[in-house]
Amino acid sequence: MVNQNMAITRKSKLNYNPLARVLLIVFFSILSVFVLIPLYALVLGTFKGGSELFISGLNLSLDPSKLHTLAWRYLFTGVMSDGVYEPHDYFIWYRNSLFIVLVQGSLTLLVSSWVSYGFAMYKFKGKNLLFFCVLLVMMIPFEILMLPMYTQINAMGMRNSYWAIILPFLANMSAIFFFRQFLTGVPHDLVDAGRVDGCTEYGIFLRIIMPILKPAYASMAVLVGMAAWNNLLWPMLVISDMKKYTVPIGLNTLWSPYGNNYDLMITGSCFAILPLLILFLAAQKFIIEGMTAGSVKG
């Protein structure tokens, strides 16, 4: 299982001599700086304002006298840099995104673990065929199926509703795969004990298996939640009402050749990373474990 693998303590690993160590530190410091440049440029850009960005593009030149917080003021109050009040929908998108992350995240975890329990703990006719289907769907990028899926959503009359975003991905194939992997380490005796005590088959899942799955839920919550927060393509296809946009779709619409929305676009981008960044700083180890959960085979 994942956690056991993670917990293996190491006696001695690679050792480098002092010179190599210094070289490595220098190398990784330079690499880190390069990696952070785009983000630094973004933050710097929010203080330069949209009109400056429109003239000179995104760069690292720093002129303290030109920095201002007008772009941020527009984001939070709706007062544009020239003093005109023009409300924007950013925080409506933000609320929509949060709503989708919460609903989609929790429902996906519930449904996917429910399905994976069936695969992991029972022997039944057609099991291998069905599991092959899981792998099949996992192998095919969603982007290639988007057209028929869109027609289907349209036929169900769900276009422009959040159900269209959530429903097709409730049984998330990689989550099913991950939970099944996790459940193979759970002894069947536990399930049998539940049966002896008079639990229904579904009661066993709710009362015995779900508590056991807690660490797996936590790992998957990170993955599913981040994917939902950052998802662009599918929501963009099925949602056409401005008031129902999520943050990524909304930010995408702000791009125009005339640069009139740059203030909102740049501060909005910055503000969209913020929750993830705070979460990451607060629970770094946990998030990293969740993101790599799929790669470690137990």
Next chain:
Amino acid sequence: MFIIGLVVLVIGIAALLSLGGKGTKFDTAYDANGDTGAYLFGSLAEGQSYGVFQSIWLLIARYRNVWMLGGLLIIAAYVLINKTLLYSKTVAPYVFVLPFILTFLIFFVYPLISTTIMSFQSIKSDSSEFIGLTNYQNLFSNKTFYTAVTNSLRYTVITCALLIPFPLLFAYMLDAKSMKLAGMYKAILFVPVLSSVVVAGIIFRMMFSELDGALMNQVRGMFGLEPIIWLKGEWTAMFAMVLLCCWRWTGMNILYYMAGLKSIPGELYEAADIDGANAVQKFWNIGWPLLKPTTIYVLTISIYAGLAMFTESYMIFGNNSSPKNYGLTIVGYLYRYGFEKVDKFGFASAVGLVLLVGAMVINLLQLRITGVIGKRKGE
């Protein structure tokens, strides 16, 4: 009661199917009391009105989702009343797997069948007719299609070539006992993973903009070179997309490799130390072979992501059209004909199917070559 539930469910599904692909249009027309029946029964002649059955069917079709849900609820209620079913070990696994089966049928099998049919049709907004293989012939004689395929393959190969060896090397270098700062570097390299394609795309689009003051042109200026229009050159545009991808995924792949490295027992290195092996030898003889499963995993997801690449290009170029199609990928091609052009649905369906087959062939080939499929059978 079970039968009643089943019947209600089937009526709902039948209503759904009778609408074809015109669900939302039908609903709008129904709610506006417009020409709703035209979608189901064809237009009415002057002075004619719908029959009793037709009216009932219109009502059912409008509330098809309620019918389907109601059917499921009635069946569920039956099961709750008839408690012995809750203890049945033969029924339970199917109830557990049911959400998957429904998703698979509704959002995979049925759409796939309907696209296959549509790919042989010419579909206009109000009519459709079978035109045989014409869509496929048009597709394979279309030069833009080959541009899209070339771009996607090129992008996939380049990203795989960059995103496997370098993260592996970095992870290997970070995974040393003496690297005290490894945790910090790991965290910094991971930060881009948190940014969405949209945010990363906005940043990179402005960094690669054609303005003299944009970051990438300033970099050129530092080497004494003239500013260029990055996104209008075949290879410079590709460079922007690959750089965006590498920026976002290097940290992630490092983490995959570090997780893999953690499972290598330290005794192996000790033994190598005793034998007097140097760092490079240790890498080739211990690290590389033992990391093969991780490499296969990373390769698989890289190929998957490479073939599915669309949003990166969409964000960098601001929309799905790029100069001389330098940023057009296979998914972008599909998007263009499926969602941007009117009355090309049949053609787009053919595109989707060809890509589907292509992606599956590449996936199977890759798994076959790396030995994943062969091994499974032997076990």
